[in-house]
Amino acid sequence: MSLRHLKPLRVAVAALCLTVLTLAFLGAHLPHPLISLFASLQFVPTLIALATGSLALGAIIILVVTLTAGRIYCSAICPLGILQDAIARITSLFRRKPFFLRYAPAWTKVRHLFFWTTLLTIPLGGAGLAIAWLDPYSTFGRTVSLLIRPLIRFAHNAIVPHAEKAHVTGLYHLDIALAALPLLLGVGAVFLLIVVMASLRGRLYCNTLCPVGTLLGFIASRSWLRLKINADACGKCGECLKSCKAQCIDLKAGTVDASRCVSCYNCLAACDQGAMRLATNWTVSRTTKPSDATQPPDSGRRQFLLTATGGALVTGATLLPDISRADDHEKKHGDGHGKKRKYKNVVTPPIAGDTDTFLAHCTACQLCISSCTTGVLQPAFLQYGPQHLLKPRMDYSKAFCNYTCHRCTEICPTGAIPFLPVPQKQITRIGMAHFNKENCIVSVYHTDCGACSEHCPTKAVHMVPYEGGLVIPEVDKSLCIGCGACEFACPADDKAILVHGAPKEKLARRPSEEKPTAPTVNKDGFPF
Incomplete structure (x- = not known):
């Protein structure tokens, strides 16, 4: 297969991922195995699930692929990254003059700041807040679920009266549940920042503020396959620069910054001279120039790679004690009926464990909220505390939990809401x-x-x-x-x-199924 075909293949996979996850967060009734498949390929949720003992291979697959071929996850799987590409493409249509991004140095200090801030908050007890607000998958989910979904429903409800007048059937009024105003402002501010950065600088958000992009970027800087420029074939035409969304191609130096390259392969399709190529990085080929082979390694980057990889391990190691502490919650906070009981007035989704375990797993991605068939699941404001904003809770002023539904237990990518078959869910006490x-x-x-x-x-x-x-x-x-x-x-x-919420006993008694008795028949032969 020609290397030029890598771009359309990447675009097809990215379009499929974006479509499925967008529909899922909009509340479309997709088959739950399909939603689970794409949700299980997201890095942070599967990393959390893996760190807490679940068989989640998504994070391992992403790390192996990144170490092999670079940041393919960022260009073809991550919904927030794909959304940024769409935003950049749409905003380019409104420019009067052609616009393309030139090479720009990396914002290394900013990358380090956000990465280490996220990492260091985990042992300090702020893991839920940091991960929930900086995980790209969860950020995408909140944007679609809390901002775009209500707008679509407003538009739908505005059309319904006109459709009825035109005798168009099948449209009906949809309920609209809005999150608390501070939450909407926070989610809206993050989305606005992403829109501005994507419109002006392409993947700048991914290569500065996103901790997942930073971690995968430094793994990709040591990947086996990477994009390189054949200096003998390059005519310095600049077509690769016009197609590069990460501003990582330095034509003057003849290099590609692999830590920022998102492996979109746009440059391969744009280069008519064949100068852009995929080359192995772990061995020195015969065609490699001596200057490239003897180039001294960037010791700072190598050291940061080691510490970042170690940091990822620390992430898992620090999550495990949190879960262990959560499991001992009942022993440390009384019998569940006294003053020490936590989250007394908050009812969680159907979970087999305690509330602290649920909160330690949850990334507030809103997938369960969007998929809830009755709308009883709503994002929390301060009910769990400020460190657990936007995590799902039961709001019985809006609806109730359907007795025969277990949709939220089928699709949670982190295991915060573990899978419960309907018979088990029907005796699982959440309040x-x-x-x-x-x-x-x-x-x-x-x-x-x-x-x-x-x-x-x-x-x-x-x-x-x-x-x-x-x-x-x-x-x-x-x-x-x-x-x-x-x-x-x-x-x-x-x-x-x-x-x-927070009941002491987690299992209820199964109700007895009384068989209906046959009506008595009177002497005239009538049962009434």
């Missing part, structure tokens, strides 16, 4: 319902209600005799799983039944 008789419609207005009992899928909430021949709700805590159907259905202004 506990608490009934306040003083707020109940039956008690306040002395009239029938029972909405909470009617909606309870396990019949943990059932009706018992009350004054004046009425019946009033009662909670069987052994059956309650905290799905929130009762709280969502309660018509009282001040909810008479609320679901609290």
Whole structure:
């Protein structure tokens, strides 16, 4: 295959990745194996899953591919990187004059600053905040889920009345759930920064602010295959410069900065003289010039490569103690019903472990929130604390957890929400319902209600005799799983039944399945 074909192949793979992940974060009902496949190829989520004992090969595959052929992940798999290419292409259409990027030196100090800031926050307890806001996959997910998805739904809802007038069926009003204003402003500011940097400098964000780009860049600087310039064939026409989105081709020196090159292969397709080539880097070929073979290594770069690689190992090593500490949470913070109980008023998605374990795994990518069939999963503001912004929580004022759905457990790439088959999910307790008789419609207005009992899928909430021949709700805590159907259905202004999080017991009793009894037949042969 000609090297010129590498660019269209890369574009095809990138378009597929961007399309699937964009649709997933928009809430499209794609097959969950398809979503899981592309989510499992994202570096940070699979690195976290791997560091905490899950069989996640995505991070290992990315590291091996990067060490072999450079930053292919950044150009063909990372959705945020692909989005930047799309932004740069779209903004170029609005320029009156042709515009292309020239070679620019690397912002090495800025790269080091953001990389080490991210790395050092992990042992200091800020891993969740740093990883969530700087992981490119999670940044892309938040942008699509929290910004683009509501805009699309606003536009859709604006079209619905006109479609009804034109007798077009199949369109209906969609609910729009907006995150807290500070969260929207934060996500919007990050996205605006990315748009500006991509429009003016291509992949500058990837090569300065993104810690994943920095780590993979320094691994790629020692990759086996890399782009090189054949000085004998190069005519200095500059076509490669016009196509380079990373500003890493230095024609004067005749070199390509492999640490910033994202392996998009645009230069291979643009070079008509055949000067751009893929060459091996670990052995000195016979055609290599002596000056290239004897060039002294950059000791600073080599040292940083070693420390960065060691830093990646530290990342995994420091995550493991966090998980261990989370596993001992019940021993350190009481019995789960006292004042020491954490996250009392926050209900997590269906998880088999405790809340601290869930928060240690989660990168706030919003995939579960976008895929939630009822919309009960919403991004947290300060409910978990400022270090866990945007991580999913149950909001029973908007909806409830569907008893027969386990969508969020199927697609989580980090294992923060572990896979639970439907029968197991149906007895996994994420909260506990608490009934306040003083707020109940039956008690306040002395009239029938029972909405909470009617909606309870396990019949943990059932009706018992009350004054004046009425019946009033009662909670069987052994059956309650905290799905929130009762709280969502309660018509009282001040909810008479609320679901609290962080329950002590994580498994509920499975409700008995009573077989319907045959109706009795009277002497005339009629069952009524």
